[in-house]
Amino acid sequence: MVTRRMFLGGLAATAAGGALIGSGTVSATSEPVAPAAARVPNSLPFTVVNDSGRYPNSALWMHLVGRELPSDRPVRMTPDGTLAYVSASDNDADGFADYAIPLNGAGDTRFDLPINFSGRAYFSVTEKIRFRVNPDDTLAYPAGWVESDPNYRILHDCMEFTYDATGMYCNTTKVDMFSMPLGIELTGSETQRTGFLVDGGREAVLAAMRGNPDFANLVVDDLRVIAPSHGIDSGLFSPTFYxxxxxxxxxxxxxxxxxxxxxxxxxxxxxxxxxxxxxxx
Structure with a gap:
């Protein structure tokens, strides 16, 4: 799935990765690689750090969804750390599948990311993301720029990744919208970081957008800024701007x-x- 946007790539499969939620930001940090005996074989140690200073871990949810490689079948990670194929039977009576993984009650959340997994790590605040599995067992992803989407009023964002035998490839996707800042730190043969904002960075971005009459309509309350291309589709941004x-x-x-x-x-x-x-x- 890493086909666009800024990415960190090609580090050895023994790298450590993670996601951190910090000062209005979800960012990724890494932990030292655990001893082999303590790890799932061919997995990547992954640590989620809540550094928001605003929300407790109990208010945050993680959702790991994507595709199994090389079969390309839609999968999601379960709370016990295993991959499971998604199925239309996962939809509850309300029509949505619950794929949420809670963070630890306190401190960092550590787990092993399975190899041959390409997908997205979604984070949401207060509410779980509402995924819908289609009748053909494919997954409908959130579209925070579409007002009719069931997740439109939920504060959420995601990072993208592909982890296979060649390494970990990941990025903090900000093409469709900017909502929860995500930072990633990947540690392997070298350490790479991306997505981290200065303190107050999120608030500064939203304020700057609101202060520009051409872009102000792209700001959705305190939830997100949607991309101008999506704003054109929804009539919120001038198609003749450029x-x-x-x-x-x-x-x-x-x-x-x-x-x-x-x-x-x-x-x-x-x-x-x-x-x-x-x-x-």
Whole structure:
């Protein structure tokens, strides 16, 4: 599932990873790798740290869902740390499946992430995320930018990961929306960190967005900021916002030449006949 966004990748499979919920943020931190005898074989030690200073562990829920590799079958992690195939029979009478995993009553939450698992670690505050399993046993994921989504009023966010024999690949996805800041620290042959905000960073982001009349409608209460692309779909953001800039670029490169370097190759282009045409295809 790691096909976009900033990612940390390729560390040895003996790395340690985790997620941390901190100062308005969910971030990921790692713990030293446990002795082999204490670990599930081929698993990744994973630690969730609540550093929010705002919510107790009892108010937080984790949901690990995704796909088993290489079968690509939809799975979720159970509270006992095993992977289980999702099934439409998991839906309760209200039509939703309960895939929530509680955090420890106090302190950090540690578990072993199974190998050959690609998915998302969702975190929610106060309420569990309402997953729906479709009749074909596929999983409907939350869409916090859709007002009719059953999770729209729930404060939640997620990180993405793929853990297989080549290593742990993960990112703090912020393309669709920004809600609960997530930080990840991955420890292996080297230590990599991403997603951590300064203290008060979340509040600053929301305030800045509310203060900009072009973007203010993208802020959903104190829950999240949705991406402009989704805002266009829902009528909350102007689809012509960049028109004048695009026109200026198009006009400039009717006479100037743009050089783009990709894969160690230079491509040059100009606007010709209404098309931005580059050498080398």
């Amino acid at each position: 028109d004048s800039y695009v026109d200026a670029v198009w006009n400039r490169y009717q006479s100037d030449t743009l050089t783009v370097t990709a894969n160690h190759t230079d491509f040059t282009g100009q606007v010709q006949g209404g098309l931005f045409t580059f050498t080398g295809g």
